[in-house]
Amino acid sequence: MPSTDTAFVRFADVQKTYDGETLVVKNLNLAIRRGEFLTMLGPSGSGKTTCLMMLAGFEAATHGEIFLDGRPINHVPPYRRDIGMVFQNYALFPHMSVAENLAFPLEVRGMAKDVIAAKVKRALEMVRLESFANRRPAQLSGGQQQRIALARALVFEPKLVLMDEPLGALDKQLRENMQYEIKHLHERLGITVVYVTHDQGEALTMSDRVAVFNDGVIQQLAPPAELYEAPENAFVAQFIGENNRLLGRVRTVDGPYCDVEVAGAVVRALAVNVQGPGAATTLSLRPERVVLANGTDGYPNRFPGRVEELIYHGDHIRTRVNVLGHDDFIIKVPNRAGHANDLRPGDPVTVAWLAEDCRALDPQPD
Known part of the structure; x- marks a missing residue:
């Protein structure tokens, strides 16, 4: 620079x-x-x-x-x-x-x-x-x-x-x-x-x-x-790179974090651009920051989902999941031996991510 x-x-x-x-x-x-x-x-x-x-x-x-x-x-x-x-x-x-x-x-x-x-x-x-x-x-x-x-x-x-x-x-x-x-x-x-x-x-x-x-x-x-x-x-979150977008409503704001209600569940996120409790918000989450979780430690956000589609991309498996009422939620699962090869459409999975990787932004229409 x-x-x-x-x-x-x-x-x-x-x-x-x-x-x-x-x-x-x-x-x-x-x-x-x-x-x-x-x-x-x-x-x-x-x-x-x-x-x-x-x-x-x-x-x-x-x-x-x-x-x-x-x-x-x-x-x-x-x-x-x-x-x-x-x-x-x-x-x-x-x-x-x-x-x-x-x-x-x-x-x-x-x-x-x-x-x-x-x-x-x-x-x-x-x-x-x-x-x-x-x-x-x-x-x-x-x-x-x-x-x-x-x-x-x-x-x-x-x-x-x-x-x-x-x-x-x-x-x-x-x-x-x-x-x-x-x-x-x-x-x-x-x-x-x-x-x-x-x-x-x-x-x-x-x-x-x-x-x-x-x-x-x-x-x-x-x-x-x-x-x-x-x-x-x-807008920037959606335009730059691939992005999962979840529409919700702010429940509480706690310092740099907030709790957001999405489809009856509560998501922990960074409060980046929110108006306060009760306000609509758009959650932004990159596909590579989401994991298909086996353990229970370290992830405040854990939700049940169902595999809808698997697309082979060489270095990763592009996995479309139905979670929190959204059937277009994307996870980039690294193509490591034995990690994603056994997944099939229709399989139940647990989807997880860190609060730091989920950004609560201004509301956007569905």
């Missing part, structure tokens, strides 16, 4: 509406540190791409101000913002060679030919495609095209690089490889990256921090591990 707390990019009370009535982005205040890899993550229509387009200069903020390196840029045209862009569709010129594509942003800046040649060579080395300089984009694979698009965004050494779903068109394995390529480039070059995606796995893999958007508002801004381990509300 960057050591400085100075904001390199800052959104100050930024709003955006397209029709004058509905706010697509609502009072956004966000500070991005120099050298940080920040991902804007959220479902379609959450406002994340609009924020990126306002930062790039392709959309104008309806209200508020955007700052880059301490300078207001609302009225600065895109080509003067010194920002590199990488899109999902690569946007490479098909009639130009790879080298010509990389040279183009340097030529429009009026750089000398020898300087351009040196920068193009360095950019190709950066993405390990030195031998592809004379090829046309159509002669490259999807992954190679994306690496060239990345090199073109970096070739003029911009202050900031913006990436809008850059890996969306790639297959799964290539997408995962490119995630590490981009992450390692960021670490090596120390550039500031703002990345937009709807893929939570991608965000967790690549980012220093993730801003989770929904309905034009940042729901939580935190490092990946904190988002996954300590979601602040039910």
Whole structure:
């Protein structure tokens, strides 16, 4: 993580509406540190791409101000913002060679030919495609095209690089490889990256921090591990990773813990975001934190259940259980010899988890 707390990019009370009535982005205040890899993550229509387009200069903020390196840029045209862009569709010129594509942003800046040649060579080395300089984009694979698009965004050494779903068109394995390529480039070059995606796995893999958007508002801004381990509300818990959701009502609150009534039983949980006794709440529980318990020690939450479905995933058995009135409760049972192999649909089981692994959050509709 960057050591400085100075904001390199800052959104100050930024709003955006397209029709004058509905706010697509609502009072956004966000500070991005120099050298940080920040991902804007959220479902379609959450406002994340609009924020990126306002930062790039392709959309104008309806209200508020955007700052880059301490300078207001609302009225600065895109080509003067010194920002590199990488899109999902690569946007490479098909009639130009790879080298010509990389040279183009340097030529429009009026750089000398020898300087351009040196920068193009360095950019190709950066993405390990030195031998592809004379090829046309159509002669490259999807992954190679994306690496060239990345090199073109970096070739003029911009202050900031913006990436809008850059890996969306790639297959799964290539997408995962490119995630590490981009992450390692960021670490090596120390550039500031703002990345937009709807893929939570991608965000967790690549980012220093993730801003989770929904309905034009940042729901939580935190490092990946904190988002996954300590979601602040039910939306983040459900959107980041796999999650078991139990709807209940708070009975008592005891310091950091609370007792919640769910389907006539009482569940012990962390009181993270609850209104107090009598209030509705959503319990959040990760599938890998649940066990099929044989002993009785150490688990304050123990409930009878019934196996509904078993799906083999190699390293674990995805076990769907009916428990506490929910037939879609998931447990990831580690695939250890003799541990889950004997389970069958219809078998009675005891399901258990720790209070520390169960978070009581804001109420959500069923």
